[in-house]
Amino acid sequence: MAEHISRRGFLKGIAAGALVVGFDPIRRSWITAADAAEQGAAVDRANFPQCDGVIYFDEASLQEAADDFGHIIHRRPVAVLKPASVNDIVTMVRFANRFDIKVAGRGQAHSSYGQSQVEAGVVIDTSTLNTIHAITPTYADVDCGVKWRTLLEAALAEGLTPPVLTDYIELSIGGTLSCGGIGGASHQHGLLIDNALELLVVTGRGDLQWCSMDRQRKLFESVLAGLGQFGIIVRARVRLVPAESNARVFLLYYDDVNVFNADQITLINDERFHYVEGQVVAKDEGGWRFMLEAAYFYTPPAMPNNAALLAGLSYNPGSEQITDQTYFEFANRLEATIDFLKAIGVWGFPHPWFDVFMPSTTVGTYVDSVLANLTLDDTGQGPMLLYPVKRDRLTRPFFRVPDTDVVFLFDILRTAPPIPEVVNAMVAANRQLFEQARSNGGTRYPISAIPFDQSDWQLQFGEMWDEFVKAKKRYDPHNILTPGQNIF
Ligand SMILES: Cc1cc2nc3c(=O)[nH]c(=O)nc-3n(C[C@H](O)[C@H](O)[C@H](O)COP(=O)(O)OP(=O)(O)OC[C@H]3O[C@@H](n4cnc5c(N)ncnc54)[C@H](O)[C@@H]3O)c2cc1C
Structure with a gap:
């Protein structure tokens, strides 16, 4: 059973002199009764916040919070709060301020480079709220x-x-x-x-x-x-x-990135589809091609008109694949694949994901140059996404994208075997690809596994950095x- 301490149990534990008995703000670590006795430290038990939820100190909880979907970075916190109330978070953040302890929120920890982790601090696992x-x-x-x-x-x-x-x-x-x-x-x-x-x-x-x-x-x-x-x-x-209750999904294939991107831009401008994405996919004979993925949502008896939806597009003739799904099946379409990856153990492998936004003006040449040197071994057979959005739909100042009217998300969603040298090489490749992207006007999507320091962030935020x-x-x-x- 996980070793955890509810408010009552925690206080009882303290009273019994068991487990963690205080926080040492100088060493920035929690101390146990044994530590305290050994060090003769004065323990201020009143330091501890009292929470409606549970504060975990056990090894399994700390290990879990020292990991994420990337499985690349591991920073060990000293405690994990699973809050039962908003007030628990207020209490913990105030406590952290008092003792200069770092705190991070953790949702599903699906970012890939330690973004939700905190060394020697407190992780607030919000899944209980x-x-x-x-x-x-x-x-x-x-x-x-x-x-x-x-x-x-x-x-x-x-x-x-x-x-x-x-x-x-x-x-x-x-x-x-x-x-x-x-x-x-x-x-x-x-x-x-x-x-x-x-x-x-x-x-x-x-x-x-x-x-x-x-x-x-x-x-x-x-x-x-x-x-x-x-x-x-x-x-x-x-x-x-x-x-709407249903989704008609169209997959259309292209050999040329510029033709593919041009059709994507047509579709996001005329808004004939409700959903527009795209992927770089491997060709059987080697090399890459492009798959436009578009969906039209509808509720019978109204039905989509395929001819009108496909009119004027320049995909490879005869390459189109058209399927009907319920809206929920479409929204949840990754579940089956992910269940399979979990069943074969690959879902738990490291994920050095590369995610950038590129200007419409340079995306074609940039992607071509990346693909020229990329193999399936480099991606670990993970998907590669490439699709545009209009910048006038992006309204939040701290979400940083290039300054063209249309910007493209480009992702290499790598899976690595759990071999540190391979993982490190992929992270280093991410950094190199990012520098090329940045010199072509690109920005990082911060969920990715790209090493970044403050000077990189300063460049990323540009004129918003001071803000x-x-x-x-x-x-x-x-x-x-x-x-x-x-x-x-
Ligand atoms: C399989 C998969 C598919 C994905 N698909 C997409 C996609 O289609 N589009 C897309 O945009 N992204 C996608 N992502 C990336 C995803 O959106 C981000 O990784 C996102 O951060 C995940 O949410 P999370 O709950 O796991 O956040 P976490 O990884 O737990 O947290 C992300 C960051 O936010 C902070 N944080 C967490 N909760 C809070 C909070 N309540 N308040 C303040 N800060 C908080 C954390 O400290 C961390 O810095 C995908 C990821 C995976 C693994």
């Missing part, structure tokens, strides 16, 4: 730990859906709102962050504040895509729209929050 408080015809009120899949299922029961979903829907609302959240409907509706209406935030100072475009706008705009630097999002009001630093000073003046992003 998972209540859907309300679903109305235009929005849902949810706790930060709710997964998009859970919200989607509840919303669909009312005939509603979030207007945009990520490709994988087992991600937390708080984690994705801290990073961005892009999907095939982003060309019309922007990212998940563009569809957040109101947030309840525990700032780095430990203040609990509602914010929106009308109230505390600075805080609202800082926290969305704020990479956890300014506050922990504890609750969100997110937009909902009426859902970013100002917001940090204002909302997290003691630099408590989310060190795993390696910004401050």
Whole structure:
């Protein structure tokens, strides 16, 4: 059984002199009764915050929090809080300020380079804050730990859906709102962050504040895509729209990246499809080709008109594949593949993911140059995504993309065998590809495994860097929050 301490058990444990008995702010580590006796340290038991939820100190919990989907970076915290209330997060952040302890929120830990980890600090595992408080015809009120899949299922029961979903829907609302959240409907509706209406935030100072475009706008705009630097999002009001029941999905193949990209741009401009993405896929005979993935959502008896949807596109004749699915099957289309990868053990392998945004002006030559030197061994057979969004749909100042009207997401979603040399080589390759991308006007999507230091962040934020630093000073003046992003 996991060794954990509820508030009552924790205090009982302390009273019995068992387990952890204090925090040593000088060594920045928790100390046990044995340590304390050994060191003759004066232990101030009153240091401990009292929480409604559970604070875990056991090895298994610490190990779990020292890992993420990337399995590349491992930073060991000293405690993991599974909050039972918003107040627990306020309490922990205030406590952290008092003793200069780092804190990070953790949603589903699906970022790939230690972003949700914190060495010798406290991880707040928000998965226990998972209540859907309300679903109305235009929005849902949810706790930060709710997964998009859970919200989607509840919303669909009312005939509603979030207007945009990520490709994988087992991600937390708080984690994705801290990073961005892009999907095939982003060309019309922007990212998940563009569809957040109101947030309840525990700032780095430990203040609990509602914010929106009308109230505390600075805080609202800082926290969305704020990479956890300014506050922990504890609750969100997110937009909902009426859902269609079905999806007709079109896969169209291309040999030339520029022809492929041009058709994608046509589709995001005329908005004939509800969903537009694309992938780089391996050819049987070696090399790469391009697959445009588009979906039209409908509810019978209304039906899509295939000829009208495909008119004027320049895909390889006869290459089109057309299928019908329910809307939920489409939204949840990765589940079967991921279940398979879990069954064969590959899902637990390292994931040195490479994710950048490229300007429409350089994306073709950049992608061609990357692909010229890329093999399936380099990707570990992970998918490669390439699709455009319109920049005027991206409204949050800290979400950084190139400054062309259309920008392309380019991902190499690598899987590595669990061999450190191979993983390190892929991370080094990511850095090299990123530098090429940056010199062609690209920016990093921060969920990725690309080593970054403060000078990189400064370049990434460009003219917004000063605002970013100002917001940090204002909302997290003691630099408590989310060190795993390696910004401050
Ligand atoms: C299989 C897979 C598919 C994916 N598909 C997409 C996709 O289609 N589109 C896309 O945009 N992304 C995609 N992602 C990336 C994903 O959106 C990010 O990794 C996101 O951060 C994951 O959410 P999470 O709950 O796991 O966040 P975490 O990884 O737990 O956290 C991300 C960051 O936010 C911070 N954080 C977490 N919760 C909070 C909070 N409540 N308040 C403040 N800060 C917080 C963390 O400290 C960390 O710095 C995918 C990832 C995977 C593994």
